[in-house]
Amino acid sequence: MRAAPPSYDVGVSGAIDLHAHTSVSDGTETPTELVAAGVSAGLGVLAITDHDSTSGWDEAFRAAVGTGLTIMPGIELSTQLDYASIHVLGYLIDPANADLVAATARIREERLHRAEAMVARISADYSLTWDDVVAQTTPGATVGRPHIADALVARGHVPDRSAAFASILHWRGGYYRPHEAPPPVEGVRLITAAGGVAVIAHPGARGPQRVLSDARMRSLVDAGLAGLEIDHRDNPPSSRPHWEELARRFGLIRTGSSDYHGTGKPNRLGENTTSPEAYAEIIARGTGSRPVG
Ligand code: AMP
Numbered sequence: 001m002r003a004a005p006p007s008y009d010v011g012v013s014g015a016i017d018l019h020a021h022t023s024v025s026d027g028t029e030t031p032t033e034l035v036a037a038g039v040s041a042g043l044g045v046l047a048i049t050d051h052d053s054t055s056g057w058d059e060a061f062r063a064a065v066g067t068g069l070t071i072m073p074g075i076e077l078s079t080q081l082d083y084a085s086i087h088v089l090g091y092l093i094d095p096a097n098a099d100l101v102a103a104t105a106r107i108r109e110e111r112l113h114r115a116e117a118m119v120a121r122i123s124a125d126y127s128l129t130w131d132d133v134v135a136q137t138t139p140g141a142t143v144g145r146p147h148i149a150d151a152l153v154a155r156g157h158v159p160d161r162s163a164a165f166a167s168i169l170h171w172r173g174g175y176y177r178p179h180e181a182p183p184p185v186e187g188v189r190l191i192t193a194a195g196g197v198a199v200i201a202h203p204g205a206r207g208p209q210r211v212l213s214d215a216r217m218r219s220l221v222d223a224g225l226a227g228l229e230i231d232h233r234d235n236p237p238s239s240r241p242h243w244e245e246l247a248r249r250f251g252l253i254r255t256g257s258s259d260y261h262g263t264g265k266p267n268r269l270g271e272n273t274t275s276p277e278a279y280a281e282i283i284a285r286g287t288g289s290r291p292v293g
């Protein structure tokens with residue numbers, strides 16, 4: 001009798017959702033609350049992928065003990081190319097990797113300066129102070145437009161985050177500033193060198209779709225890129241055949257995820273999921289940390 005291929009036996013029951021945020025970045029729930037939401041949603045595996053930070057991992061691991069939910073440790077690294085924001089998911093990285101720690105500290109710092117600059121611009125036309133934004137941010141969190149959005153909501157300028165993103169915070173809204181970040185090829189290298197598995201988040205979203213030519217994809221694959229997050233609400237259906245073709249051509253893992261942000265976005269846990277086979281491949285490739293639970 002032939003043994004089943006071990007790489008496909010990861011003992012997972014329940015759906016696998018590999019992209020979610022907490023209050024460590026721009027999600028509205030603490031890591032403990034995220035885990036509870038994952039349990040309520042009946043998930044088998046949930047990844048914690050805060051923007052440019054791993055500081056929610058330990059709390060999520062502790063909260064998951066005894067729940068039956070497995071936590072996949074991850075990060076969503078901010079990178080930039082031709083003014084497009086490219087997000088690179090990194091699973092199973094070593095959170096203490098010195099180069100990655102230095103790069104993420106720097107990106108968080110750049111994000112802070114950029115948020116301050118945006119608030120300075122907005123405050124010329126709307127009542128809004130930097131303290132308003134700080135009041136909406138967990139100490140040490142990766143600051144982004146969602147925190148400015150929450151401050152605008154608290155001031156009564158807009159009804160919710162999505163309305164803020166559609167108007168004042170829109171990239172064409174007149175107040176937008178990009179933030180500096182390394183190019184994606186550097187992000188993929190950093191994640192891979194930290195033992196992680198690099199996956200381009202929502203490649204069909206406006207920015208990545210515009211700048212990720214086939215030649216650039218080849219460079220990313222050469223730098224260690226492992227996968228593409230094809231099943232994600234920000235990839236328009238018309239964009240997906242292209243990314244599916246690239247995944248086949250370059251032998252990339254196909255993932256699917258919710259990109260849950262708590263009440264900050266309409267995305268629901270488990271609305272898109274990753275196959276057990278793809279999950280097993282990620283586990284087989286990652287060496288910097290292990291899933292917990
Ligand atoms: P930033 O990275 O600071 O430019 O802000 C973009 C981030 O805001 C992305 O990670 C989005 O996921 C997040 N975001 C949170 N809530 C919303 C929303 N309601 N609409 C659009 N983006 C949102």
Ligand code: FE
Pocket residue numbers: 021026051261
């Ligand atoms: Fe986000």
Ligand code: FE
Pocket residue numbers: 076087201202
């Ligand atoms: Fe993203």
Ligand code: ZN
Pocket residue numbers: 019021076259
């Ligand atoms: Zn995300």
